[in-house]
Amino acid sequence: MSLSLFSSYRQRQLEALLEISRALTSRLDLPSLLRTILSYAAEIVGGEVGYIALTTPQGQLRLATGYGLPSKVYNALAPYLAQRKADGDFWNEAELRRHLGIVREASRLPLEQVIALPLVIEDEEVVGGIFLFRSGPAAFTAGDRSLLRDFADQAAIAVRNARQMEQLRAEKARVEAIIENSPNGVMILDPNLKVLIVNRAFSKLTGVSPQAARGRPCSEVLKLENTTGDHLCLSAAPPPPTSVWYGEGDIVRPGYKRVTVGINYYPLFDRNGHLLNVIATLTDITRFREAEELKSTFISVISHELKTPVSLIKGYASTLTRQDANWSPEMVNEIGRVIEEESDRLNHLINNLLDASRIQAGALELDIDDVSLAHVARTASERFQTQTEAHQIEFDFPPDLPLVRADERRIRQVFDNLISNAIKYSPEGGVIRVGAWAEEDRVVAYVADQGVGIPLDEQDSVFDRFYRVDSSLRRSTQGVGLGLFLVKAIVEAHGGEVWLRSQPQKGTTFFFALPRAE
Numbered sequence: 001m002s003l004s005l006f007s008s009y010r011q012r013q014l015e016a017l018l019e020i021s022r023a024l025t026s027r028l029d030l031p032s033l034l035r036t037i038l039s040y041a042a043e044i045v046g047g048e049v050g051y052i053a054l055t056t057p058q059g060q061l062r063l064a065t066g067y068g069l070p071s072k073v074y075n076a077l078a079p080y081l082a083q084r085k086a087d088g089d090f091w092n093e094a095e096l097r098r099h100l101g102i103v104r105e106a107s108r109l110p111l112e113q114v115i116a117l118p119l120v121i122e123d124e125e126v127v128g129g130i131f132l133f134r135s136g137p138a139a140f141t142a143g144d145r146s147l148l149r150d151f152a153d154q155a156a157i158a159v160r161n162a163r164q165m166e167q168l169r170a171e172k173a174r175v176e177a178i179i180e181n182s183p184n185g186v187m188i189l190d191p192n193l194k195v196l197i198v199n200r201a202f203s204k205l206t207g208v209s210p211q212a213a214r215g216r217p218c219s220e221v222l223k224l225e226n227t228t229g230d231h232l233c234l235s236a237a238p239p240p241p242t243s244v245w246y247g248e249g250d251i252v253r254p255g256y257k258r259v260t261v262g263i264n265y266y267p268l269f270d271r272n273g274h275l276l277n278v279i280a281t282l283t284d285i286t287r288f289r290e291a292e293e294l295k296s297t298f299i300s301v302i303s304h305e306l307k308t309p310v311s312l313i314k315g316y317a318s319t320l321t322r323q324d325a326n327w328s329p330e331m332v333n334e335i336g337r338v339i340e341e342e343s344d345r346l347n348h349l350i351n352n353l354l355d356a357s358r359i360q361a362g363a364l365e366l367d368i369d370d371v372s373l374a375h376v377a378r379t380a381s382e383r384f385q386t387q388t389e390a391h392q393i394e395f396d397f398p399p400d401l402p403l404v405r406a407d408e409r410r411i412r413q414v415f416d417n418l419i420s421n422a423i424k425y426s427p428e429g430g431v432i433r434v435g436a437w438a439e440e441d442r443v444v445a446y447v448a449d450q451g452v453g454i455p456l457d458e459q460d461s462v463f464d465r466f467y468r469v470d471s472s473l474r475r476s477t478q479g480v481g482l483g484l485f486l487v488k489a490i491v492e493a494h495g496g497e498v499w500l501r502s503q504p505q506k507g508t509t510f511f512f513a514l515p516r517a518e
């Protein structure tokens with residue numbers, strides 16, 4: 001080769017390598033990159049046909065891209081390659097001759113020469129090979145081999161990059177899946193505290209969709225009230241966080257039930273200490289807060305409600321036993337009646353508390369039988385009617401009302417609670433109507449009064465434990481807010497349901513449905 005020929009050849013090679021490096025740094029996918037590398041390599045070393053094969057994750061070779069290869073050759077090569085590994089034996093002379101034979105036969109080209117080089121990553125892992133074939137007697141030279149080395153190296157870099165990219169992509173998808181499916185709300189902020197990502201749980205807690213949140217300052221996306229601890233998103237220009245912050249607060253979401261969250265703000269820094277992101281994770285702690293409030297309500301309600309009857313009983317008992325007094329028989333009777341009433345009240349309260357804790361522990365046992373609701377309602381009503389003159393209890397039970405499947409003692413408790421509430425919460429008196437009707441597979445019973453009613457926004461809460469509607473009546477009537485909780489739990493334990501209709505100052509009707517007996 002003359003010098004000028006050599007230098008133009010060298011020039012062409014350099015150009016090819018430059019072109020390939022450019023392709024490597026631009027965002028070409030692996031197959032197109034390998035195709036570019038292979039065609040330059042074939043051109044430079046004078047290959048007529050060729051291909052690049054890559055190692056599959058199972059360790060077999062698979063044809064990745066071909067140059068000038070008739071399609072028949074793909075089919076002929078596939079089984080041969082699938083049985084091979086890109087290890088030492090694959091590159092020896094005898095194997096290469098065999099290899100050449102297969103390509104020649106399948107292509108029907110007069111191929112006589114072969115040159116092959118492994119693609120090596122990190123100086124040890126063979127991830128495939130580059131193969132070129134040509135006709136004619138002139139064998140590939142050591143020079144060709146060293147040229148091809150450059151192309152093989154470029155192809156190995158492309159494979160390594162593609163693998164790294166694949167790994168990154170998989171890693172990213174994994175992290176995204178973890179964030180998206182985390183049961184806790186997650187919000188990722190940029191250094192200016194603008195929202196980059198929020199996950200599904202976050203959207204559910206706040207009602208702000210990921211699309212609506214993206215790009216907005218976190219103070220607009222995460223609105224809180226009643227906060228304690230440290231927060232990042234309360235003002236538009238908060239101080240940058242330097243360590244993990246923790247705060248609690250109620251999410252502002254008009255029209256929705258209060259949700260209390262605990263928030264961890266975790267700042268993420270780069271190697272130079274610059275803030276990269278803040279990761280805020282939100283945990284729904286509503287139940288903890290509720291449990292805490294329930295506990296303190298429990299203690300105050302119980303201490304008050306238990307103390308009143310106990311001190312009355314104690315007061316009257318010590319009055320009775322005073323040595324210096326001489327009580328008339330009527331007085332003794334009256335004192336005895338008060339002591340009995342207060343003891344009954346204590347007993348009732350203790351039983352309600354026991355039932356409530358049984359229900360909470362899931363241990364409410366039912367003794368199911370065929371029960372006549374009319375009979376149970378009538379006995380309860382008669383008992384209550386003797387205690388009040390201001391109320392008239394009326395019945396509305398059709399004579400052919402079907403029986404229900406129920407625990408009679410528990411259903412009596414339901415009527416007792418509903419009728420005593422109807423009396424308690426209609427201080428002006430009036431009619432209390434107790435009745436029932438049959439439906440296809442259930443019987444619906446009701447207790448209706450003409451009392452104070454329940455405001456609409458309280459109607460869901462009255463069935464909660466210890467819940468009492470805040471009113472002047474609440475302060476003057478006795479009760480701990482367990483009656484309706486028990487009614488609901490008992491009816492639901494029967495597979496039934498309970499609901500109410502009420503109009504303030506007009507009256508309230510409680511309904512409950514139980515399954516019909518056959």
Ligand code: ADP
Nearest residue numbers: 421425453462468469479480481482483484508
């Ligand atoms: P308690 O009567 O001990 O307070 P309940 O669980 O029976 O507890 O009732 C919860 C609250 O629901 C009551 O405090 C009252 O405010 C309201 N309520 C219950 N029944 C009626 C009714 N018939 N009319 C109006 N308000 C009622």
